[in-house]
């Protein structure tokens with residue numbers, strides 16, 4: 001892959017074409033100073049995500065944090081010929097320094113699934129990791145936009161919200177569960193079935209980020225295609241099971257890392273564009289929401305200078321999607337409640 005191909009990754013968005021404007025609007029010299037911190041930067045997602053964020057011209061400082069291994073990752077990516085200055089931080093005593101002044105904090109820290117596990121099986125380990133990292137975010141960069149990748153996202157986002165509430169720093173506009181990989185998958189699978197160019201495809205994915213809580217709205221997919229009901233069901237299920245497809249193929253060696261780094265880079269890029277005032281930046285994300293009766297829900301979100309500018313509604317749903325929505329609410333509710341309970345009792 002050439003450098004220009006890699007760079008083009010960060011110029012794309014999954015639900016909005018508007019973000020393609022960025023490189024025209026901000027040359028790297030004119031773009032504001034932006035610090036991005038990656039927590040878990042030495043991991044399977046963290047390393048390729050560090051590479052992709054190093055290629056993003058909107059980043060001026062890239063801060064790579066992990067419990068170990070980050071000085072090496074930082075030294076490696078720092079030799080790449082792009083704008084940002086890179087620094088690696090390892091161990092808890094360097095976490096504050098890693099976070100201070102961050103505009104965007106991306107969190108892929110935590111354990112991944114093995115075959116046979118659900119994302120919820122990661123809760124016991126990852127909930128504690130997320131809680132301690134968010135406690136540090138509240139202390140060292142309370143105004144940062146937080147991009148939560150660590151699973152189970154349906155619970156880790158509510159945990160983060162509770163930690164920030166307790167610290168008195170919670171701003172619902174600044175907390176995001178990263179569900180971009182579901183959109184990336186839905187686009188790829190839809191493009192294959194509809195026989196259209198994937199770069200032209202738009203598919204919103206709503207709900208949450210686990211199994212049936214992932215609901216691609218294929219009735220709203222464009223370019224339009226004449227797919228049968230069976231094809232819609234199969235595409236929905238494949239999108240819902242996309243993570244498991246990768247976990248099984250990796251056969252014990254973890255879950256999606258490369259496609260997740262791609263998705264995480266798209267979402268972080270959208271956050272930076274929003275912060276920089278680029279208009280009409282829209283991505284799907286799991287955020288505090290009034291779209292359903294649940295306190296958190298993934299849907300299209302307009303990003304702006306303060307983070308979430310507007311949580312967009314669902315739009316018209318097919319009967320199949322209405323049933324999918326009804327079915328996902330109880331599971332999503334219980335995952336959200338589990339996160340809230342953990343944060344308040346530990």
Ligand SMILES: NC(=O)c1ccc[n+]([C@@H]2O[C@H](COP(=O)([O-])OP(=O)(O)OC[C@H]3O[C@@H](n4cnc5c(N)ncnc54)[C@H](O)[C@@H]3O)[C@@H](O)[C@H]2O)c1
Pocket residue numbers: 039040041042043044045046065066067068108109110111112113122126129133148149150151152153178179180181182209254255256257260
């Ligand atoms: N949201 C999504 O769509 C999505 C997609 C893929 C994976 N994930 C999740 O992302 C997480 C990471 O996956 P991975 O494949 O990169 O795992 P990995 O094990 O390869 O890397 C995780 C990294 O986190 C680090 N870490 C652990 N505790 C930490 C702490 N307290 N502070 C900082 N870093 C810490 C580890 O040292 C490791 O380097 C998993 O929970 C996985 O389920 C989410």
Ligand SMILES: O=C(O)C[C@H](O)C(=O)O
Pocket residue numbers: 112113119151181209242243244246247255256
């Ligand atoms: O499936 C997983 O465990 C990782 C991630 O949530 C994914 O969707 O790939």
